[in-house]
Amino acid sequence: MQGVENTILPASKRTAWNKGKLIGAKPPLRPKHVWSIRTKLHVDGRTRDLAMFNLAIDSKLRGCDVVALKVEDVAPNGYSVDRATVRQKKTGQPVRFELTEQTRQAVDHYIRVAGKKPGEFLFGGRRGPGRCMTTRQYARLVSEWISSIGLDPSLFGTHSLRRTKATLINRRTGNLRAVQLLLGHTKIESMVRYLGIEIDDAIEIAEKIEV
Numbered sequence: 049m050q051g052v053e054n055t056i057l058p059a060s061k062r063t064a065w066n067k068g069k070l071i072g073a074k075p076p077l078r079p080k081h082v083w084s085i086r087t088k089l090h091v092d093g094r095t096r097d098l099a100m101f102n103l104a105i106d107s108k109l110r111g112c113d114v115v116a117l118k119v120e121d122v123a124p125n126g127y128s129v130d131r132a133t134v135r136q137k138k139t140g141q142p143v144r145f146e147l148t149e150q151t152r153q154a155v156d157h158y159i160r161v162a163g164k165k166p167g168e169f170l171f172g173g174r175r176g177p178g179r180c181m182t183t184r185q186y187a188r189l190v191s192e193w194i195s196s197i198g199l200d201p202s203l204f205g206t207h208s209l210r211r212t213k214a215t216l217i218n219r220r221t222g223n224l225r226a227v228q229l230l231l232g233h234t235k236i237e238s239m240v241r242y243l244g245i246e247i248d249d250a251i252e253i254a255e256k257i258e259v
Contacts, residue, residue, distance in 0.1 A: 119165060
């Protein structure tokens, strides 16, 4: 009888999840790409997608936090606020972000058109009432937005939207401390005490950046 140690097991036929995909950090969008996508979504009348895209750029949130946004997170009184605070799913820490005028207009228009009410997820999914959009659905939308302006969607991802404004802030101000706060990295409170920068200072810097 052949020994166990000499037994040759058949090779797994399971395809690697990353086969044929480009792995690594996705680059941020350039300002011209941001405006091209905005224009495309506006012309096509895609109210929800325009609101979602603008919010993703301004908030600098991870995809899991973008899809989990509820109406009251950004529009507690029926209209969008200048600044909002949400608790990050990954770190459990709250992070604040600014909503520019164009984002507020897009979100308010979407809320009116969709009839969104407090307590509801801002971006509903296909799984029925009371369920938010999945991160997979969000990723597919991002790929669609990217390809709609002639870019290769395999080169970009949801993290590209998160990095877009933060990259511009860093390039124009060189203030890495503000960027770290705005991205909501872990141990924000200790970083604030150590570096001597307040979150309101970081928000003011972000509000001056238009993309």
